[in-house]
Amino acid sequence: xxxxYLAIILLVASFTVSAGLTRLVKNLATRVGFVxxxxxxxxxxxxxxxxxGISIVATILLFLVxxxxxxxxxxxxxxxxxDKSATIYAPGFIGKINQLIIVIFCILxxxxxxxxxxKKHLGPYxxxxxQFAIAFVAAFAANIRLEFFIHSKLVTSMLSTxxxxxxxxxxxxxxxxDGASAGIATIVAAILFTAAAISSQIxxxxxxxxxxxxxxxxxxxxxPPAKIFMGDAGSLPLGFILAVISLRTTYYHQAASxxxxxVLIPLISMAVPLYDFITVTxxxxxxxxxxxxxxTQHFSHRLRKLGFTDTQxxxxxYLATLTTGIGATFxxxxxxxxxxxxxxxxxxxxxIIAVLESTAKNDRH
Numbered sequence: 001x002x003x004x005y006l007a008i009i010l011l012v013a014s015f016t017v018s019a020g021l022t023r024l025v026k027n028l029a030t031r032v033g034f035v036x037x038x039x040x041x042x043x044x045x046x047x048x049x050x051x052x053g054i055s056i057v058a059t060i061l062l063f064l065v066x067x068x069x070x071x072x073x074x075x076x077x078x079x080x081x082x083d084k085s086a087t088i089y090a091p092g093f094i095g096k097i098n099q100l101i102i103v104i105f106c107i108l109x110x111x112x113x114x115x116x117x118x119k120k121h122l123g124p125y126x127x128x129x130x131q132f133a134i135a136f137v138a139a140f141a142a143n144i145r146l147e148f149f150i151h152s153k154l155v156t157s158m159l160s161t162x163x164x165x166x167x168x169x170x171x172x173x174x175x176x177x178d179g180a181s182a183g184i185a186t187i188v189a190a191i192l193f194t195a196a197a198i199s200s201q202i203x204x205x206x207x208x209x210x211x212x213x214x215x216x217x218x219x220x221x222x223x224p225p226a227k228i229f230m231g232d233a234g235s236l237p238l239g240f241i242l243a244v245i246s247l248r249t250t251y252y253h254q255a256a257s258x259x260x261x262x263v264l265i266p267l268i269s270m271a272v273p274l275y276d277f278i279t280v281t282x283x284x285x286x287x288x289x290x291x292x293x294x295x296t297q298h299f300s301h302r303l304r305k306l307g308f309t310d311t312q313x314x315x316x317x318y319l320a321t322l323t324t325g326i327g328a329t330f331x332x333x334x335x336x337x338x339x340x341x342x343x344x345x346x347x348x349x350x351x352i353i354a355v356l357e358s359t360a361k362n363d364r365h
Contacts (some may be wrong), residue, residue: 018217021055026228054236102142114232135164149240168239170277177300178226179314191269191325199250224310261339268328274275
């Protein structure tokens, strides 16, 4: 089998397993009362099953562990009938297993933290401290960091730690409406997969495909009207995995003397969720509230106030993210003028969002 066939198998298999596990978890969560009930700081008005994070994390870890075992004991020794294009990368993967194991434990730690918070509602600052600790371990010990023009391991680890924690909380904040966080994460992962494919990064590309398949399987039950929520047990690992993919993807090829601006691909592809995170955080602080206390002031909630349905709201968020993400993929092919136009397009998309938000504010009065 060639890499293309293996990619399709991975995508379909992860989707199938994720959808099956999500359905199972949904039924079990409803029976045991592990549910999200309507509150003033949440938009949903019915009781929804929690635990979607269990199926997301279980699927990803199942495939990662299976991948390690298959490559180590079947592919690398040549016991599987695979095309040479699929086996040539096995030694490189074997050399990265220790780093992957660290990443797996970081995912598990964030999952436990999120599940604990889903049940006990932990304080935000305790969660933030734990997130920084986990992110630093990943950056320093598993080399999940970007070394663009900086060669100090400690400095790049600290900078990457900040980025990881930022993306964790961006997608945690984004998990405020049916299908929002998982859908946007799927789109961003697809953009990053394209970047990894352009750079011939087989294993980062495989992780992105696994992530996409898993989230699509979850979205079968989370797309409006949602039948299950992922909770912090899902949103924290989700943001972490997306940050890992963004940091390990190669955007700049110094040896080829290529342009530097493809390094902006993660920033531009995540412009919409980053905008929502920054504006909501600033708004809460200006109101004298903690930035980590949930409310209904997100862009998605403002669209609902304008009369959008849940489905229309989700699709609007997806289309806005797709617009910036597709532009980001062209950063490999354009000159400086083209990069400036892509950046300008991103700003214009965010300005459209700002106009819609201001309309919702005025409509409220």
